[in-house]
Amino acid sequence: MENGVVLTMRGITKTFPGVKALGGVDFTLRKGEIHALMGENGAGKSTLIKVLTGVYDFENGEIHVEGIDSPIINHSTQEAQNRGISTVYQEVNLCPNLTVAENLFIGREPKKFGLIDWKTMNKKAQQIIDDLDIGIDVTVTLENYSVALQQMVAIARAVDMESKVLILDEPTSSLDDNEVEKLFGMMNRLKEQGVGIIFVTHFLEQVYAVCDRITVLRNGELVGEYPIAELPRVELVAKMMGKNFDDLASIKDADDTCIKDELIIDANGLSHKGKIKPFDLEIHKGEVIGLTGLLGSGRSELARAIYGADKAQTGTLKVNGKEVKINAPIDAMKLGMGFLPDDRKAEGVIADLSIRENIILALQAKRGVFKLIPRKEQERLAEKYIKEIQVKTASMETPISQLSGGNQQKVIIGRWLATNPDFLILDEPTRGIDIGTKTEIQKLVVKLAKEGKSVIFISSEIEEMIRTCDRMVVLRDGMKVGEISEDITQATIMKAIAGGDSNE
Amino acid sequence: MSKSANGDSFIKKLTGSKVFLPLVCLFLVILINVIKSPSFLQISINNGVLYGRLIDIANRGSEIAILAIGMTLTIAVSAGTDISVGSVMALCASCCCTTLVGYGVASANKLNYPIFIGVIVGIFVGAVCGCFNGFMVARLKVQPMVATLVLYTAARAIGLLVSNNQNTYVRVEEYKYLGNFIKIGKWECPIPTPIFVAIICVALATLFLKKTALGMYIQSVGINKNASRILGINSVLIIFVCYVICGLCAGVAGTVASSRIYSADSNNIGLNFEMDAILAVALGGNSLAGGKFSLAGSIIGAYTIQALTTTLLAFGVKTEQAPVVKAIVIVLIVVIQAPAVQNYIKNRKARKISAGGGEAVAK
Ligand SMILES: Nc1ncnc2c1ncn2[C@@H]1O[C@H](COP(=O)(O)OP(=O)(O)OP(=O)(O)O)[C@@H](O)[C@H]1O
Ligand SMILES: [Mg+2]
Numbered sequence: 001m002e003n004g005v006v007l008t009m010r011g012i013t014k015t016f017p018g019v020k021a022l023g024g025v026d027f028t029l030r031k032g033e034i035h036a037l038m039g040e041n042g043a044g045k046s047t048l049i050k051v052l053t054g055v056y057d058f059e060n061g062e063i064h065v066e067g068i069d070s071p072i073i074n075h076s077t078q079e080a081q082n083r084g085i086s087t088v089y090q091e092v093n094l095c096p097n098l099t100v101a102e103n104l105f106i107g108r109e110p111k112k113f114g115l116i117d118w119k120t121m122n123k124k125a126q127q128i129i130d131d132l133d134i135g136i137d138v139t140v141t142l143e144n145y146s147v148a149l150q151q152m153v154a155i156a157r158a159v160d161m162e163s164k165v166l167i168l169d170e171p172t173s174s175l176d177d178n179e180v181e182k183l184f185g186m187m188n189r190l191k192e193q194g195v196g197i198i199f200v201t202h203f204l205e206q207v208y209a210v211c212d213r214i215t216v217l218r219n220g221e222l223v224g225e226y227p228i229a230e231l232p233r234v235e236l237v238a239k240m241m242g243k244n245f246d247d248l249a250s251i252k253d254a255d256d257t258c259i260k261d262e263l264i265i266d267a268n269g270l271s272h273k274g275k276i277k278p279f280d281l282e283i284h285k286g287e288v289i290g291l292t293g294l295l296g297s298g299r300s301e302l303a304r305a306i307y308g309a310d311k312a313q314t315g316t317l318k319v320n321g322k323e324v325k326i327n328a329p330i331d332a333m334k335l336g337m338g339f340l341p342d343d344r345k346a347e348g349v350i351a352d353l354s355i356r357e358n359i360i361l362a363l364q365a366k367r368g369v370f371k372l373i374p375r376k377e378q379e380r381l382a383e384k385y386i387k388e389i390q391v392k393t394a395s396m397e398t399p400i401s402q403l404s405g406g407n408q409q410k411v412i413i414g415r416w417l418a419t420n421p422d423f424l425i426l427d428e429p430t431r432g433i434d435i436g437t438k439t440e441i442q443k444l445v446v447k448l449a450k451e452g453k454s455v456i457f458i459s460s461e462i463e464e465m466i467r468t469c470d471r472m473v474v475l476r477d478g479m480k481v482g483e484i485s486e487d488i489t490q491a492t493i494m495k496a497i498a499g500g501d502s503n504e
Numbered sequence: 505m506s507k508s509a510n511g512d513s514f515i516k517k518l519t520g521s522k523v524f525l526p527l528v529c530l531f532l533v534i535l536i537n538v539i540k541s542p543s544f545l546q547i548s549i550n551n552g553v554l555y556g557r558l559i560d561i562a563n564r565g566s567e568i569a570i571l572a573i574g575m576t577l578t579i580a581v582s583a584g585t586d587i588s589v590g591s592v593m594a595l596c597a598s599c600c601c602t603t604l605v606g607y608g609v610a611s612a613n614k615l616n617y618p619i620f621i622g623v624i625v626g627i628f629v630g631a632v633c634g635c636f637n638g639f640m641v642a643r644l645k646v647q648p649m650v651a652t653l654v655l656y657t658a659a660r661a662i663g664l665l666v667s668n669n670q671n672t673y674v675r676v677e678e679y680k681y682l683g684n685f686i687k688i689g690k691w692e693c694p695i696p697t698p699i700f701v702a703i704i705c706v707a708l709a710t711l712f713l714k715k716t717a718l719g720m721y722i723q724s725v726g727i728n729k730n731a732s733r734i735l736g737i738n739s740v741l742i743i744f745v746c747y748v749i750c751g752l753c754a755g756v757a758g759t760v761a762s763s764r765i766y767s768a769d770s771n772n773i774g775l776n777f778e779m780d781a782i783l784a785v786a787l788g789g790n791s792l793a794g795g796k797f798s799l800a801g802s803i804i805g806a807y808t809i810q811a812l813t814t815t816l817l818a819f820g821v822k823t824e825q826a827p828v829v830k831a832i833v834i835v836l837i838v839v840i841q842a843p844a845v846q847n848y849i850k851n852r853k854a855r856k857i858s859a860g861g862g863e864a865v866a867k
Pocket of ligand 1 (some may be wrong): 017019020021039040042043044045046047048090229303392393401402404405406407423432434
């Protein structure tokens with residue numbers, strides 16, 4: 001093996017029934033480099049990682065790791081870990097019903113007299129968490145924390161293991177700039193220690209901020225490997241998509257607002273104990289509202305209280321001018337609402353059901369159990385949305401769990417579009433979605449607004465919200481602290497989030 | 505990908521189908537029987553009714569098949585088994601018989617009410633038990649096994665209370681119809697009635713699951729309760745309904761079992777039936793972890809178990825030892841279903857495809 005190389009993969013081929021996920025892919029990782037693995041949804045990034053770490057086996061190819069003479073094949077993630085490869089998978093795969101500390105140390109618990117030494121474990125765990133400045137209680141079960149925090153815990157776990165290779169598959173998909181900064185700091189420290197890092201993301205800025213080298217995949221084939229300096233952004237996009245594309249082109253004309261006078265949502269003093277303090281919010285027809293704030297500021301919680309995902313405990317809600325009582329999501333749906341939750345795995349996908357079923361389920365629930373949507377109609381709808389949001393799949397009968405992460409997200413978006421809502425709440429809709437489709441979704445939001453529908457748009461990417469939203473609501477510490485309706489720019493938003501007194 | 509030839513895809517469809525393995529199991533059991541005693545398949549008419557091993561299996565398997573319907577749903581929706589069904593059967597039988605002849609009567613040849621009232625009471629009691637289980641599991645979120653353990657222990661005892669510790673014989677010819685043969689005037693139906701009851705129950709369940717969205721809801725809730733709630737399904741209600749249906753099935757099975765012996769033998773009716781019902785669901789290729797299910801598979805599973813039981817008895821295995829053989833079958837099924845084994849099979853398949861269809865893919 002060449003000097004300075006920690007990992008090589010040569011000619012890796014992997015086939016799923018009906019899908020060639022990887023066709024002879026090469027990949028080389030050097031010591032102390034951060035290597036971006038890029039490609040559209042379904043390009044094969046996660047599959048390449050899972051082949052490497054023993055989640056899947058592969059048909060052809062060789063994997064070499066520094067320090068081992070013969071080619072290796074990992075049969076389990078544990079084996080990969082023992083060989084110095086630690087991984088944060090795209091879908092957080094920790095145990096939600098164990099505590100944070102247990103999750104951090106599962107499989108390598110500190111022992112005393114053959115028993116788990118809880119005290120040491122909790123102490124060490126708190127240490128790790130504090131080092132990362134995450135600020136959570138390690139003795140609380142993981143499910144009490146948001147996806148973003150769970151993602152941080154998963155990262156903390158992987159980083160804490162002594163390894164030669166660290167793999168991060170879309171670790172930043174639900175993180176804010178702050179957390180991303182922390183992560184990058186950590187990555188750079190590890191890089192200095194000579195760890196090779198594989199970094200998968202759809203955020204191009206992040207790639208250019210930390211990476212040294214880029215490998216691009218398209219449709220399971222290797223496009224090429226490039227030093228970062230030799231591949232400017234436009235070219236990277238072209239390489240990934242196989243065509244030229246300007247992802248930064250404006251999607252909204254300034255004078256192109258279509259906000260009507262009528263209110264669709266008029267919330268007064270809604271709250272949910274411990275999550276969101278009483279807030280007032282008015283949303284007009286044809287308006288796109290962005291919710292912004294730091295992680296844990298309550299932006300998801302505000303939306304959830306309106307939709308009834310977490311039932312509002314105080315306050316009144318008027319929809320279309322009529323006062324309503326929402327006890328469960330179905331009540332909200334009957335009033336024309338839709339809600340795309342941010343935690344795709346826990347609250348979005350119905351894993352073993354087909355794409356078709358996943359798309360029509362919400363519409364079916366809205367119609368009621370006795371009005372089964374005829375099979376023909378189901379297929380028509382599924383086909384329509386698979387095409388409209390470009391889900392990459394062999395068939396609509398494929399279980400959704402077999403899709404790549406980004407494609408699963410697209411299916412869930414399709415599910416809500418199928419219900420034809422008047423008011424749609426999108427909590428991190430573009431999570432894990434590639435740049436081409438991201439733009440499509442932003443356009444879609446603007447189009448919905450043009451049709452007189454209203455949208456709440458939540459994203460940890462401020463840039464994205466600036467492009468789509470008419471008005472921004474700022475949250476801090478579980479409280480709505482202000483609104484910005486004119487001059488929505490990165491600067492004004494950042495200032496409001498940080499607590500500039502002008503918006504109090 | 506190149507499309508395979510028609511014949512090829514038919515075989516693929518067949519082997520890929522969910523009921524393929526269960527069918528193979530049933531076929532194997534029957535095959536062993538036929539080899540051992542060629543008369544196995546014979547069906548004859550004796551005294552105007554059908555006789556034969558196959559008829560016997562179809563007849564005796566009815567209760568398990570009916571229970572398997574409910575059990576399939578509770579397992580699918582909550583990854584939990586309702587272990588109370590056997591006891592509930594006994595309770596329903598007691599309530600049915602006691603209604604008909606009155607409290608404390610050991611044996612009667614006169615009825616207080618028409619028979620259908622008794623049957624309805626029996627089935628209703630089953631539904632009430634189902635409501636209890638459903639409330640515990642869906643609303644109070646008690647572990648299904650623990651929640652149904654209550655009635656597993658209590659129902660049979662309550663049954664004894666209801667029938668005042670007696671067997672309560674209903675010595676009225678018509679009461680035997682449901683569990684034996686229907687007679688109308690001089691004409692006697694040659695096919696045992698429980699077979700019809702099972703067919704009706706299965707047909708109703710299938711119709712209900714196919715013509716409404718209930719089947720899809722059940723799978724959805726079984727796979728991801730939270731996501732189902734967010735997209736507008738009342739998860740609690742769906743789980744509750746499944747347990748009620750399971751109780752209903754136990755009620756029907758209980759009255760049929762009672763009619764067979766025209767009494768309410770609380771100590772023996774439905775004894776260990778919950779195990780057979782659970783096994784039927786597993787044999788049917790359904791994962792006990794919930795989610796996707798196949799009702800047809802469970803029904804095939806139910807008759808496979810009955811065939812197995814009948815076979816063992818016919819081979820002279822003592823009743824007490826039959827469970828050992830059943831246990832071996834369970835182990836085999838569990839092993840075949842184990843993810844490790846399934847993965848192995850899948851990978852071999854995938855490899856075959858990539859090796860065989862290499863050119864097609866490479867293009
Ligand atoms: N378990 C599976 N069974 C069948 N097909 C699969 C499975 N996992 C992935 N695939 C298919 O393999 C292809 C590559 O998927 P992969 O998850 O590697 O994409 P990705 O590059 O990680 O995409 P994303 O950016 O959306 O995460 C996709 O077409 C997907 O449908
Ligand atoms: Mg992926």
